[in-house]
Amino acid sequence: MTISLERLRRCTIAVDLGAARTRVYLKRTGLIVDEPTVAAVNIRTGGLIGVGALAERMTGRTPPHIRVVRPVAGGRVVDIAMAQRMLRFLVGNKLRRAWRRKALPSAAVCVPHDADPLAQRAAVETLTGLGARRVELVDTLLAAAVGCGLPVERPEATMIVVCGAATTQVAVLSLGSIVAAERVPVGGETIDHAVVQHVRNEHALMLPSQAVHPLHLALAGAGPSVDDTEVHGRDVATGLARSVRIDIEGIRAVVRTPLTGVLDAVGAVLRRCPPDLVADLAERGIMLAGGSAVLPGFDSLLREATGMPLHIADRPDTCAVEGLGAMLEGKLRPVVLDPLAS
Structure with a gap:
């Protein structure tokens, strides 16, 4: 898709x-919303009980008449009505004040690379239902690259890997456009599912969703030692609560397996790039962004497989919305090509 910086500067x-978190940037204000993309609904009355962090804490702990839903899955809006209700609740008075200052403002939204027309239409309808007069679609890869501070507008190669909750996107950019890109269905949720399945197969233990985070800390070396890594869950056979000690080396091997799909995507993108751009990348390296960019062992695995320098963005989880905000503020300037004098 092509974007117009002039139209983006008119957006408010x-x-x-995202599948994991929703972020909203208000022009001349900054980031005003950074909450989990989760909503809790009373299925008897249809009332909204909670959204964001409150609804996420309810996951797996609700009675039968309360359902926790995720209106975004795989990078696309799957429940437009619920996404609108969630956004309306999250932005609250902050966005209503902006609406009063400028009736029916324009909005910009990130969409995954090569999103199909239905996914694009769902994103547009979600924001138009909130009152946006016009909705501009921007590729997540381009927005994240701008948010990371990469010189995407220059005639030189920049490579970015955006690791989300459901998908990972890889791209090489030059002159403000995407030269080659790939998207694979591997993300933070895939890693967590692999860890949960490993613990179930090895220890006959069902882990709650919150139990995976301590394992991430142990893998990164920021948690307890290997001997002290203990998780609590439900026994598969008896249904009783039980605790087991986890072999971190085994978890590390489990985590590396699904990440090989990302390595294949990186190789496919490099093979489709001109040699001059690949030579640029050998010096500049690869930028990691996205909420799952800090997965333990991901950076070292990518560095070993490609032999290129690897950099993790300062704030990898908010790169996309910050880059989109920079476009709204007019901070991105394309290269002006003057015609040669005859």
């Missing part, structure tokens, strides 16, 4: 509807 808000 920028939205990043």
Whole structure:
């Protein structure tokens, strides 16, 4: 897709509807919303009980008449009505004040690379239902590259890997456009699912969703030692609560397996790039962004497989919305090509 920086500068808000978190950037204000993309609904009355962090804490702990839903899955809006209700609750008075200052403002939203027309239409309808007069679609890869501070507007190669909750996107950019890109269905949720399945197969233990985080800390070396890594869950056979000690080396091997799909995507993108751009990348390296960019062992695995320098963005989880906000503020300037004098 092509974007117009002039039209983006007319937008008032920028939205990043991710499978894990929703972020909203208000022009001349900054980031005003950074909450989990979760909503809790009373299925008897249809009332909204909670959204964001409150609804996420309810996951797996609700009675039968309360359902926790995720209106965004795989990088696309799957429940437009619920996404609108969630956004309306999250932005609250902050966005209503902006609406009063400028009736029916334009909005910009991130969409995954090569998103199909239905996914694009769902993103547009989500924001138009909130009152946006016009919605501009921006590729997540381009927005994240701008948010990381990469010189995407220059005639030189920049490579970015955006690791989300459901998908990972890889791209090489030059002159403000995407030269080659790939998207694979591997993300933070895939890693967590692999860890949960490993613990179930090895220890006959069902882990709650919150039990995976301590294992991430142990893998990164920021948690307890290997001997003290203990998790609590439900026994598969008896249904009783039980605790087991986890072999971190075994978890590390489990985590590396699904990440090989990302390595294949990186290789496919490099093979489709001109040699001059690949030579640029050998010096500049690869930028990691996205909420799952800090997965333990991901950076070292990518560095070993490609032999290129690897950099992790300062704030990898908010790169996309910050880049989109920079476009709204007019901070991105394309290279002006003057015609040669005859």
